[in-house]
Amino acid sequence: MPSLYFTDMRILPFISPLMPPGISGHCIRNKTQNGGCSACATACQTGAISLAARQPVLDVEKCLGCGDCLFACPADAIDSLSPIERKYQDNTLSGKGNRFVPSVNELLMWHALRGIRRVSLDRGNTAWQAAVVALNCVLARIGEPIWQIVHPDGEQVDHSRRRWLGRPFNQDQSSGRMPAGQRAVRAAFPAISWFQVSVDTEGCTLCGACSRLCPEQAVTLTGTHLQIDAARCTGCLACEGVCFPRAIHIKPWAASAHPRLLPVTACQCRDCRTAFVSFSADETRCPLCRRHTHGMRALT
Numbered sequence: 250m251p252s253l254y255f256t257d258m259r260i261l262p263f264i265s266p267l268m269p270p271g272i273s274g275h276c277i278r279n280k281t282q283n284g285g286c287s288a289c290a291t292a293c294q295t296g297a298i299s300l301a302a303r304q305p306v307l308d309v310e311k312c313l314g315c316g317d318c319l320f321a322c323p324a325d326a327i328d329s330l331s332p333i334e335r336k337y338q339d340n341t342l343s344g345k346g347n348r349f350v351p352s353v354n355e356l357l358m359w360h361a362l363r364g365i366r367r368v369s370l371d372r373g374n375t376a377w378q379a380a381v382v383a384l385n386c387v388l389a390r391i392g393e394p395i396w397q398i399v400h401p402d403g404e405q406v407d408h409s410r411r412r413w414l415g416r417p418f419n420q421d422q423s424s425g426r427m428p429a430g431q432r433a434v435r436a437a438f439p440a441i442s443w444f445q446v447s448v449d450t451e452g453c454t455l456c457g458a459c460s461r462l463c464p465e466q467a468v469t470l471t472g473t474h475l476q477i478d479a480a481r482c483t484g485c486l487a488c489e490g491v492c493f494p495r496a497i498h499i500k501p502w503a504a505s506a507h508p509r510l511l512p513v514t515a516c517q518c519r520d521c522r523t524a525f526v527s528f529s530a531d532e533t534r535c536p537l538c539r540r541h542t543h544g545m546r547a548l549t
């Protein structure tokens with residue numbers, strides 16, 4: 250009788266019990282007390298994810314397993330949940346019989362990884378139609394071909410393919426799931442910035458907190474420049490949460506982007522003699538001394 254744990258001298262992989270979905274320690278809210286990311290809670294249509302205790306909590310009783318939170322999360326922090334498996338044939342995704350309507354991020358992944366350019370829908374499926382319209386707005390903005398909606402009965406603008414469209418969709422169809430998360434979208438569209446990163450150079454003290462905390466290296470500070478690489482940003486908002494003067498701002502965006510270099514100059518504070526960097530070569534006082542009036546810091 251073969252061993253329970255060994256077959257042909259090979260160790261079988263251990264399979265852990267199925268765990269309920271939840272939020273892992275990778276959540277960006279675990280890294281900063283002021284983190285403002287609420288992507289998963291915003292994406293959830295049933296209110297299964299709450300932020301009442303600062304850390305996201307997923308109520309498994311309310312979770313339907315739609316996977317919208319997976320595609321919205323900037324840190325891959327959703328555990329024990331898989332994207333929905335969907336059917337497709339050639340360059341056409343099937344919306345027939347799908348209980349869950351995909352998010353724009355999921356459709357972007359189908360566009361990039363499977364070359365999907367059309368979706369087959371039953372008439373009156375307004376939820377899917379709205380999703381395709383939202384997708385097409387994004388695709389048009391980034392210069393990608395938009396999707397067409399076709400119906401199983403064959404009515405579609407491209408009349409030359411009416412006969413093909415009239416066939417049942419389930420012939421020679423495939424099924425699959427898309428990689429989820431903002432990092433996956435970034436990898437699929439490396440030249441596109443999905444978030445706009447703005448820095449107020451008047452308010453920024455160049456303390457470097459945003460650079461140290463950013464998990465994606467979208468913001469980096471050196472002795473010569475502050476680099477903003479918006480194409481790397483996943484919208485986790487860690488930089489906003491850690492910025493004391495509120496000088497950095499993130500908002501959704503969709504456009505081609507290139508790294509921006511903001512030159513900085515090495516300076517020495519005239520009051521405390523501390524070395525610091527500034528956007529202005531004429532700055533003579535460090536940020537800390539500028540916050541102290543009437544020479545109070547010099548007395549401490």
